[in-house]
Amino acid sequence: MENEKAMTCSKKCLDIPVWRRYTLTIEEAAGYYHIGEGKLRMLIDEHPNEDFYVMNGNRALIKREKFEIYLDQATAV
Secondary structure, eight states, X not given: OHHHHHHHHHHHHHTSOGXXXXXXXXXXXXXXXXXXXXXXXXXXXXXXXXXXEEEETTEEEEEHHHHHHHHHHOSOO
């Protein structure tokens, strides 16, 4: 029963479209924004005080809406 409940939750979480998620993994953001994974990691490293990402342990998650604002203001990526 418990395992069934966990499977249902994980399936629901995966059904959320990318454009409605609050955070995206580097891989998801690379596909969504058509920016390479290396470039996204470089942006995170070069802008440690920006608020368009959050660290979950050693995994960087891109805050979708804040990253869009950052991209709107950037002249080059």
